[in-house]
Amino acid sequence: MNHQVRGLRGREYKPYSNAMSDCIFCGIVAGDIPSKKVLETDTCLAFLDIFPANRGHTLVIPKQHVADVFAADAQTYSSVATTAKEVADLVTQKLSSDGVSIFQMNRVAGWQTVFHLHMHVIPRWENDGLHKPWDIAPASEGSLIEVLRQLRN
Numbered sequence: 001m002n003h004q005v006r007g008l009r010g011r012e013y014k015p016y017s018n019a020m021s022d023c024i025f026c027g028i029v030a031g032d033i034p035s036k037k038v039l040e041t042d043t044c045l046a047f048l049d050i051f052p053a054n055r056g057h058t059l060v061i062p063k064q065h066v067a068d069v070f071a072a073d074a075q076t077y078s079s080v081a082t083t084a085k086e087v088a089d090l091v092t093q094k095l096s097s098d099g100v101s102i103f104q105m106n107r108v109a110g111w112q113t114v115f116h117l118h119m120h121v122i123p124r125w126e127n128d129g130l131h132k133p134w135d136i137a138p139a140s141e142g143s144l145i146e147v148l149r150q151l152r153n
């Protein structure tokens with residue numbers, strides 16, 4: 001927790017850019033901001049989203065500030081995913097959900113609104129009223145080939 005305290009004090013201490021002192025999730029990790037904690041590991045914290053999409057909607061974050069998937073090293077990202085899996089198992093068992101949706105948004109264009117890496121674990125039930133954020137439509141063969149060429153070039 002020392003790194004959060006240092007981050008709150010000194011503007012000169014900026015190994016983690018993006019104004020960590022203003023980060024609400026770092027505030028939650030530090031205990032300065034209250035949260036409804038679901039579970040905790042050595043490296044991650046899982047707590048209830050206060051703007052839930054569904055009952056039991058839980059956020060999983062790394063305790064150490066990292067902005068997004070691009071800033072995270074593989075180990076950090078893996079630990080968040082591993083904890084999200086634990087939460088998915090937990091909500092399914094305890095809340096008897098029929099399914100789980102897991103979202104992880106990055107940067108403004110990717111719908112990220114809090115710039116501290118987090119995964120949404122959303123318990124799902126049949127006919128719970130949630131809907132997909134995009135319309136399903138088939139791609140043309142040409143557009144698939146074209147983007148694949150760009151990705152593999």
Ligand SMILES: [Zn+2]
Pocket residue numbers: 020023024025026027064065066115116
């Ligand atoms: Zn943070």
